[in-house]
Amino acid sequence: MTDPNLPNLTVQQLEYLVAAAASPTRAVAAASLGVTPSALTQGLAELERRIGVTLFERSGRLTRLRPQAADVLAHARRVVAETRGLARWAEGQRTGRAGVVRLGTIDAVAVHHRAEAIRRHRQDVPGLDLRLNVAPSGELLDSLRVGDLDLVACVEPTRHDLSTQLDGIDFDHCFTEPLFAYAPAQSNAETMADWGPWVSYPRGSHTREVIAAGLVAAGAPFTVVAESNQPEVLREMVRLGMGWAVLPAVPAETGSEPLKRARRRPVAERRIAVARRSGLPADAAVEALAEALLAG
Amino acid sequence: MTDPNLPNLTVQQLEYLVAAAASPTRAVAAASLGVTPSALTQGLAELERRIGVTLFERSGRLTRLRPQAADVLAHARRVVAETRGLARWAEGQRTGRAGVVRLGTIDAVAVHHRAEAIRRHRQDVPGLDLRLNVAPSGELLDSLRVGDLDLVACVEPTRHDLSTQLDGIDFDHCFTEPLFAYAPAQSNAETMADWGPWVSYPRGSHTREVIAAGLVAAGAPFTVVAESNQPEVLREMVRLGMGWAVLPAVPAETGSEPLKRARRRPVAERRIAVARRSGLPADAAVEALAEALLAG
DNA sequence: TCTATTATTTAGAAAGACTGAATTATTAGT
DNA sequence: ACTAATAATTCAGTCTTTCTAAATAATAGA
Numbered sequence: 348m349t350d351p352n353l354p355n356l357t358v359q360q361l362e363y364l365v366a367a368a369a370s371p372t373r374a375v376a377a378a379s380l381g382v383t384p385s386a387l388t389q390g391l392a393e394l395e396r397r398i399g400v401t402l403f404e405r406s407g408r409l410t411r412l413r414p415q416a417a418d419v420l421a422h423a424r425r426v427v428a429e430t431r432g433l434a435r436w437a438e439g440q441r442t443g444r445a446g447v448v449r450l451g452t453i454d455a456v457a458v459h460h461r462a463e464a465i466r467r468h469r470q471d472v473p474g475l476d477l478r479l480n481v482a483p484s485g486e487l488l489d490s491l492r493v494g495d496l497d498l499v500a501c502v503e504p505t506r507h508d509l510s511t512q513l514d515g516i517d518f519d520h521c522f523t524e525p526l527f528a529y530a531p532a533q534s535n536a537e538t539m540a541d542w543g544p545w546v547s548y549p550r551g552s553h554t555r556e557v558i559a560a561g562l563v564a565a566g567a568p569f570t571v572v573a574e575s576n577q578p579e580v581l582r583e584m585v586r587l588g589m590g591w592a593v594l595p596a597v598p599a600e601t602g603s604e605p606l607k608r609a610r611r612r613p614v615a616e617r618r619i620a621v622a623r624r625s626g627l628p629a630d631a632a633v634e635a636l637a638e639a640l641l642a643g
Numbered sequence: 644m645t646d647p648n649l650p651n652l653t654v655q656q657l658e659y660l661v662a663a664a665a666s667p668t669r670a671v672a673a674a675s676l677g678v679t680p681s682a683l684t685q686g687l688a689e690l691e692r693r694i695g696v697t698l699f700e701r702s703g704r705l706t707r708l709r710p711q712a713a714d715v716l717a718h719a720r721r722v723v724a725e726t727r728g729l730a731r732w733a734e735g736q737r738t739g740r741a742g743v744v745r746l747g748t749i750d751a752v753a754v755h756h757r758a759e760a761i762r763r764h765r766q767d768v769p770g771l772d773l774r775l776n777v778a779p780s781g782e783l784l785d786s787l788r789v790g791d792l793d794l795v796a797c798v799e800p801t802r803h804d805l806s807t808q809l810d811g812i813d814f815d816h817c818f819t820e821p822l823f824a825y826a827p828a829q830s831n832a833e834t835m836a837d838w839g840p841w842v843s844y845p846r847g848s849h850t851r852e853v854i855a856a857g858l859v860a861a862g863a864p865f866t867v868v869a870e871s872n873q874p875e876v877l878r879e880m881v882r883l884g885m886g887w888a889v890l891p892a893v894p895a896e897t898g899s900e901p902l903k904r905a906r907r908r909p910v911a912e913r914r915i916a917v918a919r920r921s922g923l924p925a926d927a928a929v930e931a932l933a934e935a936l937l938a939g
Numbered sequence: 940t941c942t943a944t945t946a947t948t949t950a951g952a953a954a955g956a957c958t959g960a961a962t963t964a965t966t967a968g969t
Numbered sequence: 970a971c972t973a974a975t976a977a978t979t980c981a982g983t984c985t986t987t988c989t990a991a992a993t994a995a996t997a998g999a
Contacts, residue, residue, distance in 0.1 A: 353726055354653050354729075356654045357652070358651050358653070359653045373977065375722060382958090383957075383958060385977090385978075389956070390959080392978090398729070399733050407964095408975070408976045409977090414743060415736065418732055429718060430718075433694070433714075433718050434649055434650055441696060449710070524976065655987095668946090669945075670944080678989090679984095679988080679990080682987070684946065685947090689987085704945050704946070
């Protein structure tokens with residue numbers, strides 16, 4: 348709509364113009380560009396034709412810029428300079444030394460397991476614009492699927508929802524995190540069948556799926572009386588005597604009053620994976636960060 | 644030398660990118676550009692190939708810009724906007740509504756004969772950058788020849804120097820200016836043979852050639868005792884009694900003490916012409932000003 | 940499942956851009 | 970004035986780019 352046939356100039360033509368203006372003769376300009384004088388003549392003639400304005404005039408056996416062309420030359424210089432900047436940016440993109448990566452992780456990954464890896468990667472790749480998003484695994488994968496995130500570190504989904512969740516996403520296993528059972532202080536359960544009731548992650552949470560599967564397999568009932576996505580909140584609920592919880596060791600056993608494990612061995616474990624959209628062009632910056640996360 | 648193979652982007656490709664980013668679908672973008680969706684697809688693929696960075700990704704049946712491409716889009720917008728400005732400038736150049744015109748005239752033209760025409764033209768064409776240069780005819784034609792001026796209004800050269808002066812220059816006759824003889828107050832010559840001695844324009848001046856030819860034809864001797872390019876200076880010399888002069892009426896007969904003509908009829912006339920370099924591309928701004936000068 | 944919409948791929952035609960050779964025009968030297 | 974050297978352009982041929990039109994693939998909605 349806003350386009351009354353804009354002249355289709357090429358960067359190369361503008362380069363020709365800049366070189367011609369900077370060189371004493373066209374032969375010199377052509378040599379500096381690595382083309383024949385013939386190519387330069389034809390290219391500049393095409394440029395003039397497209398702009399619709401005569402830019403050069405012959406003065407003796409030299410061909411020189413007309414003073415009227417000063418504005419065109421200034422334009423050419425600007426565009427060539429900008430394009431040079433763009434090329435530099437693209438080079439950075441290709442080699443992964445720069446760019447934007449929108450990373451989503453669950454809390455445990457960002458604040459504990461890979462906190463140091465992320466910090467180190469940001470230091471190693473100063474040009475990187477890293478945007479970190481902390482949310483539950485399900486939300487992260489949804490965001491990844493619609494393109495709001497480039498890379499996700501989350502709990503690998505269980506087989507239940509393979510069909511709807513995993514179709515366009517590649518998972519690389521990263522590490523496995525043990526989950527322990529914690530009882531309220533006043534509890535005196537003797538067998539695992541007496542454990543509970545539970546405070547746990549909300550329905551739909553990947554971690555909750557893992558926990559439920561682990562407890563059921565061990566013969567413990569899984570009745571949930573309170574929910575939260577935040578492990579610290581669940582820990583406080585246990586401390587208040589609201590119920591039992593299955594949690595990673597770190598949020599449960601840090602702070603002024605650490606919880607104590609109801610059993611030495613973990614009752615479940617969650618598999619943490621790095622997820623990317625599949626079938627997508629390789630983005631070096633994303634790949635580099637994925638490597639850093641996988642390596643730890 | 645400063646050129647590690649810069650990508651040869653075209654304005655059209657950048658336009659495609661801007662349109663694709665601004666439109667909900669590619670079909671719409673293609674329609675707004677007046678091309679087929681196929682052309683848009685291929686053009687954008689070529690752009691990606693040249694930049695070397697993937698800019699789009701498929702999301703369902705739509706193809707959308709990747710967020711990483713924001714910088715490229717910004718670049719494209721800048722270049723397209725600048726090119727639009729350039730196109731506007733070029734349009735102005737072509738139609739003569741803008742541009743630079745370096746006009747050279749002799750003094751009489753600029754301050755008298757065409758003063759009003761020049762003033763009016765500048766008013767009519769506000770975008771015009773008019774640079775006026777007042778000098779004797781010979782200098783003006785030299786400047787015109789080497790390209791320091793675009794248009795000259797001067798005294799048409801006599802046939803003497805046709806070979807060296809007129810080869811690359813076109814003259815359009817503009818008007819003819821009568822030159823009158825003025826005698827000092829104390830003079831009492833009776834026949835033209837008694838006229839003189841003279842104060843006149845310097846040797847080489849076109850006007851002096853005309854004057855000399857006119858006086859010789861009328862049987863008057865032409866001995867020059869003082870020279871100046873400025874008619875006002877010549878007038879003052881006459882007033883001081885240094886000699887006679889042949890001058891245009893205006894500078895001779897204006898001022899507090901106008902000179903009086905030695906004879907009613909002019910003793911010579913100079914042909915004022917508008918001169919341009921020949922064999923040169925038509926410059927609308929120059930043509931327009933030439934028209935204005937010729938019309939008066 | 941069927942259908943309309945969106946985008947891409949392919950094939951062929953037209954335009955553009957390059958090299959190398961021939962040509963024109965201008966300057967400098969004899 | 971003549972000749973050689975230099976600057977730039979034009980020309981012919983080839984290869985590349987870019988378009989349209991038609992065929993194909995994929996998706997969303999009924």
